[in-house]
Amino acid sequence: MEKFTLELLFQIIGIGSASGIIYKDNSLFIxxxxxxxxYEYHINSQNLNRHPLIENPSENIIKKDKPDFEALTCFQDSIYAFGSGSTSKRNTMVEFDWTQKKKIASDNLxxxxxxxxxxASIKPEDFNIEGVIHDGENWYFLNRGNGISNKNTLFSFHAKKLNQEFNMRSNDxxxxxxxxxxxxxxxxxxxxxxxxxxxxxxxxxxxYDDGEVLGxxxxxINLETMKIDFTQKISDSHKFEGLTVFKNDNNKIEFLLCEDKDTEILETAIYKLSLNIK
Known part of the structure; x- marks a missing residue:
């Protein structure tokens, strides 16, 4: 069992159903x-900026029409936002330049x-991308196994851009x-x-449909063996959907987490998870 502490750090008024988070230069992109x-939240000033990712953007888009941005990742100056792929309207990927504060590309995935x-033999009704990572050389996509088949799948492939040819592999x-x-x-x-x-x-x-949150x-996951080397329950009641590194040293990692409360209330709680690593 890994030793950890979980604490409420602050709340942000103006953001609802937070599902992806990135920490950069004392700001949060959500x-x-x-x-x-x-959303761009400046921690020191507590200012909140909104950057459009789609045409005619709004908050609390009705469920059947929403782009369902569930994942954020970044490399160098680019932040990438990904739709979940759980319906045909949720296949959009947007590239945003966080230094110029503008959208620079949009693709249908x-x-x-x-x-x-x-x-990976995943039925369309069981497909739901909720995590993406890009390190400049590789892409990792995580399918959330909350469908009937419980397919928790990690896709990985070597490519600098998503439109390149690559060899895919998957691990369940x-x-x-x-x-x-x-x-x-x-x-x-x-x-x-x-x-x-x-x-x-x-x-x-x-x-597609939400349910009672149980924790x-x-x-x-060790990327050499592609095996899970530990899991630790951190909550009995929270639905944490966003994860970013806040601080890191040899013995302890501090993450920032955001929570999706599945409501229309525009308020987001940011938690700090401190994890002791042996």
Whole structure:
């Protein structure tokens, strides 16, 4: 068991259903799964800026129409926001230059998502990308196994850009149960030669419909063996969907987490998770 502490750090008014988070230069970049904006929150000044990711963006987009941005990743000056792929309207990837504060590209990933589904034998109704990592040379996509088949799958491939040719591989994982419900990937971040991931247990067998939240865990995948080397339950009640590194030293890693409360209330709680690493 890894030693950890979890504390509420602060709350941000103006963001709802937070699903992805990145910490850069004492600011947080956040997406909400029912919003068309990338939010930029300056921690010192507490100022909140909104950057459009889609045409005619709004907050609290109705469920059947929302782009469902569930994952954020960054490399150098680019932040990438990804739709979950759980419906045909949720296949968008947006590239945002965080230094120039503007959207620079938008792509439809329907072909890539279909390739993933076929490669890993995931039915469209069980496909739900909730974590993406890009380190400049490799891409990692995490499918949340909250559908009937519980397919928690990590896709990985070597490519600088998503439109390049690449060889894909996938690994399926059995994640711990919480109160009898299998937990499923909700976000991840790469640190050294490991992927740290969040997973949540939610009493539903649908990638579309929400269910009762039963808690969240953190875990780590060794990228050499592609095996999970630890998991640790961190909450009995929170649905953590965003993970970013805050501070890192030899003995302790501090992460910032955001929570999706599945409501229309525009308020987001940011938590700090301190994890002692032996």
């Amino acid at each position: 997406v909400g799964d029912n919003s068309g904006f990338l 329907a072909d890539l998502y279909t390739k993933m589904q076929n490669f 994982y059995e994640l711990p149960k919480i109160n009898g419900i299998v937990s499923s990937f909700t976000d991840a971040v790469k640190l050294d030669n490991s992927i740290y991931f969040l997973a949540t247990a939610e009493d539903t067998q649908s990638t 969240s865990i953190i875990g780590r």
